Amino acid sequence: EDKVVQSPLSLVVHEGDTVTLNCSYEVTNFRSLLWYKQEKKAPTFLFMLTSSGIEKKSGRLSSILDKKELFSILNITATQTGDSAVYLCAWRGRNNDMRFGAGTRLTVKP
Amino acid sequence: DAGITQSPRHKVTETGTPVTLRCHQTENHRYMYWYRQDPGHGLRLIHYSYGVKDTDKGEVSDGYSVSRSKTEDFLLTLESATSSQTSVYFCAISESTSSYEQYFGPGTRLTVT
Numbered sequence: 001e002d003k004v005v006q007s008p009l010s011l012v013v014h015e016g017d018t019v020t021l022n023c024s025y026e027v028t029n030f031r032s033l034l035w036y037k038q039e040k041k042a043p044t045f046l047f048m049l050t051s052s053g054i055e056k057k058s059g060r061l062s063s064i065l066d067k068k069e070l071f072s073i074l075n076i077t078a079t080q081t082g083d084s085a086v087y088l089c090a091w092r093g094r095n096n097d098m099r100f101g102a103g104t105r106l107t108v109k110p
Numbered sequence: 111d112a113g114i115t116q117s118p119r120h121k122v123t124e125t126g127t128p129v130t131l132r133c134h135q136t137e138n139h140r141y142m143y144w145y146r147q148d149p150g151h152g153l154r155l156i157h158y159s160y161g162v163k164d165t166d167k168g169e170v171s172d173g174y175s176v177s178r179s180k181t182e183d184f185l186l187t188l189e190s191a192t193s194s195q196t197s198v199y200f201c202a203i204s205e206s207t208s209s210y211e212q213y214f215g216p217g218t219r220l221t222v223t
Contacts, residue, residue, distance in 0.1 A: 034212065042200060042214035043153070088152060090212075096141055096160060096204070097168060098212070100153040 002027040006101035014109050017079050021104045023089035024071040033072050036088040079108045114215035122221045129188040133201030141204045142184040146197040191222045
């Protein structure tokens with residue numbers, strides 16, 4: 001059965017810390033892996049990864065995919081309280097179906 | 111923001127009644143998705159559509175049906191609502207050519223009593 005596993009499930013840090021969120025997957029027909037941020041509403045898109053070893057970067061956030069070891073990481077440097085959210089990763093298959101992980105709840109304290 | 115709306119935004123209904131949720135997009139995107147989100151489960155795909163009248167099941171499709179008669183509208187129907195279908199329902203869209211990014215609607219909170 002296809003599955004996407006995120007770790008840790010929750011994380012509490014202080015402003016200025018760097019965090020690494022993990023996403024591992026066991027799926028068939030891999031097409032792409034996506035990261036989303038969800039605050040108290042709908043998820044918002046962060047990154048889409050299709051190729052191994054190529055880092056995607058947006059401000060303090062970056063992400064990379066390892067297709068051989070079947071995982072992706074999302075890094076956030078110099079965290080701010082506004083980074084507090086649930087971070088979701090999702091696998092997109094060749095049929096364009098989607099499978100999400102349960103998410104990592106990040107809390108950034110002042 | 112991508113032009114996606116969901117209606118209703120909130121609904122309370124009784125067990126055994128039919129319920130239809132509507133997702134409407136103004137982006138002319140080919141793919142549309144229905145998810146449910148429950149604590150501890152993240153987002154789970156119910157059904158998705160890859161074109162008018164073309165739909166397929168996701169991982170939690172039992173008890174749900176969908177229809178897409180126009181590009182812009184994707185309907186999710188609970189034929190006979192059960193308490194286990196109490197959830198937040200999200201619609202999402204994506205375009206299959208230049209981008210596989212997926213954009214989400216604002217969500218519908220459904221309570222089945």
